[in-house]
Amino acid sequence: CCDIRSLEVEDKVISPEKAEEAKLKARYPNLGHKPGGSDLLRKRLQKGQKYFDSGDYNMAKAKIKNKQLPTAAPEKTEITGDHIPTPQDLPQRKPSLVASKLAG
Amino acid sequence: MAGAGGDMQWCLSQAKGSLDDDVTEADIISTLEFNHTGELLATGDKGGRIVIFQQEIENKRQPQYRSEYNVYSTFQSHEPEFDYLKSLEIEEKINKIRWIPQKNAAHFLLSTNDKTIKLWKISERDKRPEGYNLKEEDGRYRDPSTVTSLRVPVFRPMDLMVEASPRKVFANAHTYHINSVSVNSDNETYLSADDLRINLWHLEITDRSFNIVDIKPANMEELTEVITAAEFHPHQCNTFVYSSSKGTIRMCDMRASALCDKHSKMFEEPEDPSNRSFFSEIISSISDVKFSHSGRYMMTRDYLSVKIWDLNMESKPVETYQVHEYLRSKLCSLYENDCIFDKFECCWNGNDSMVMTGSYNNFFRMFDRDHRWDVTLEASRENSKPFQVIKPRKVCAGGKRKKDEISVDSLDFNKKILHTAWHPQDSIIVVATTNNLYIFQDKMN
Numbered sequence: 277c278c279d280i281r282s283l284e285v286e287d288k289v290i291s292p293e294k295a296e297e298a299k300l301k302a303r304y305p306n307l308g309h310k311p312g313g314s315d316l317l318r319k320r321l322q323k324g325q326k327y328f329d330s331g332d333y334n335m336a337k338a339k340i341k342n343k344q345l346p347t348a349a350p351e352k353t354e355i356t357g358d359h360i361p362t363p364q365d366l367p368q369r370k371p372s373l374v375a376s377k378l379a380g
Numbered sequence: 381m382a383g384a385g386g387d388m389q390w391c392l393s394q395a396k397g398s399l400d401d402d403v404t405e406a407d408i409i410s411t412l413e414f415n416h417t418g419e420l421l422a423t424g425d426k427g428g429r430i431v432i433f434q435q436e437i438e439n440k441r442q443p444q445y446r447s448e449y450n451v452y453s454t455f456q457s458h459e460p461e462f463d464y465l466k467s468l469e470i471e472e473k474i475n476k477i478r479w480i481p482q483k484n485a486a487h488f489l490l491s492t493n494d495k496t497i498k499l500w501k502i503s504e505r506d507k508r509p510e511g512y513n514l515k516e517e518d519g520r521y522r523d524p525s526t527v528t529s530l531r532v533p534v535f536r537p538m539d540l541m542v543e544a545s546p547r548k549v550f551a552n553a554h555t556y557h558i559n560s561v562s563v564n565s566d567n568e569t570y571l572s573a574d575d576l577r578i579n580l581w582h583l584e585i586t587d588r589s590f591n592i593v594d595i596k597p598a599n600m601e602e603l604t605e606v607i608t609a610a611e612f613h614p615h616q617c618n619t620f621v622y623s624s625s626k627g628t629i630r631m632c633d634m635r636a637s638a639l640c641d642k643h644s645k646m647f648e649e650p651e652d653p654s655n656r657s658f659f660s661e662i663i664s665s666i667s668d669v670k671f672s673h674s675g676r677y678m679m680t681r682d683y684l685s686v687k688i689w690d691l692n693m694e695s696k697p698v699e700t701y702q703v704h705e706y707l708r709s710k711l712c713s714l715y716e717n718d719c720i721f722d723k724f725e726c727c728w729n730g731n732d733s734m735v736m737t738g739s740y741n742n743f744f745r746m747f748d749r750d751h752r753w754d755v756t757l758e759a760s761r762e763n764s765k766p767f768q769v770i771k772p773r774k775v776c777a778g779g780k781r782k783k784d785e786i787s788v789d790s791l792d793f794n795k796k797i798l799h800t801a802w803h804p805q806d807s808i809i810v811v812a813t814t815n816n817l818y819i820f821q822d823k824m825n
Contacts, residue, residue: 291655291657292708292709293655293657293659293660293708293711294657295709296657296659296708296709296710296711296712297657297658297659297711297712299712300658300711300712300715300716301658303712303716307658316662317603317604317605317606317625318600318603320575320606321556321557321575321576321603321606322468323557324468324469324470324471324494325468325469326466326467326468327462327467327468327469328467329467330462330464330467332467333462333467333469334462337460374406374427375429375454376406376407376425376427376429376431376454377397377398377404377407377815378396378397378407378409378423378425378431378451378454378817379431379451379454380398
């Protein structure tokens with residue numbers, strides 16, 4: 277008849293990696309059997325956000341730009357009507373390039 | 381140069397970047413590279429910008445000199461683009477910067493995002509022509525009828541201006557995302573590698589590139605591995621290596637055939653099949669490969685370790701260093717939060733006696749190959765006063781935590797050091813946290 281103590285010792289010898297694998301399988305029972313296989317790799321090959329079309333992309337970019345410049349100047353002095361504006365009259369265009377903070 | 385690693389005393393020399401807890405995505409540092417003399421240090425970020433720092437040395441003749449890196453030039457290298465065919469955004473993030481060995485007064489570097497490689501020229505201007513006859517000094521044109529005498533324009537000194545200009549754009553050669561660029565020792569050609577293909581370019585020719593490795597299967601369902609990094613041998617212009625997501629490194633000889641699909645050497649450490657788990661392949665994926673300066677060895681970084689390979693022995697590495705073995709019992713959560721896919725880089729010191737790589741919690745590790753010594757250090761402003769030697773850190777894997785140790789569960793996995801660089805000659809190291817740059821100098825020099 278087998279010794280119960282020796283069975284206990286066998287349990288403790290599971291590598292930490294295998295113990296982690298068991299944890300993962302317990303949480304996600306439907307996880308595929310080929311982890312490094314094509315699904316994972318193909319997901320990796322196609323990284324990057326997909327947009328419906330270029331219009332969708334440009335709208336999304338515009339939204340981000342507006343969020344990032346909340347202090348977009350009330351320097352807008354209305355110049356209409358009085359005279360034809362010259363370059364000096366127009367408000368300075370804010371540089372769209374924000375300098376890296378490493379260079380600060 | 382430096383003595384044994386154990387004798388080294390690193391002090392924080394400079395820390396650069398925003399102190400904000402809130403990290404602006406564009407500021408995330410994505411690449412770091414010294415030029416061949418170490419005089420210039422280039423950084424690339426997620427916003428497509430490059431900042432170049434120049435070393436300024438005080439009291440060079442004294443044994444304990446201090447050097448400082450100050451901004452030399454900064455420019456926008458890449459802009460975001462939209463791939464109309466696939467409706468995908470092409471990120472402006474700079475994946476790699478590689479310097480071209482200097483041939484004249486100007487400096488040249490290659491920078492790449494996912495799809496396009498650019499050759500940039502960085503040149504200094506310290507003189508300007510003055511005394512034109514038809515133009516005022518501010519550029520406005522003079523009325524020719526007011527010119528009564530002629531003078532010869534001369535060059536006069538001016539404040540130093542550093543200009544960066546794009547000289548070549550190497551585009552449209554990669555279907556997949558470029559992960560590496562490497563300049564050949566012949567100084568004429570370079571390679572670029574994406575997930576499935578490697579192309580060879582001539583630095584002067586932008587409209588043509590040769591495909592030298594293609595591992596794309598005919599049926600994408602059969603895809604089993606991707607290329608993760610590639611590099612040319614430092615001295616042999618016919619030799620390059622590429623690493624894979626399966627933990628193998630293939631060495632190719634361009635003299636053997638035009639298409640180097642058949643490797644001349646394959647480096648792979650045999651795995652004990654009984655130890656195999658769901659995570660085995662993922663953590664064996666090589667995130668970086670670097671030849672030693674001597675050209676005799678190469679180093680690879682996988683998720684948990686750094687391995688040194690002798691180019692003459694394919695069967696197994698000659699040295700293996702554990703970076704953070706305590707993470708092996710955390711792989712489940714690291715898979716869930718995607719940290720298991722983090723791509724750490726590694727680097728050699730100038731004489732190949734030491735190697736360095738990053739870890740989590742803003743820790744980084746150094747290994748002294750000759751003396752079998754290693755240390756964990758931290759890049760942090762709170763724990764480092766300028767000119768004070770920084771203390772080694774220790775992670776407690778389990779059991780009783782000693783004072784000054786940090787337990788694995790307290791590690792901040794959002795604070796990752798993926799990029800590090802070692803000055804090619806001096807005992808100066810640069811470590812990039814998410815959006816800050818830390819420059820350390822060895823007090824002993």
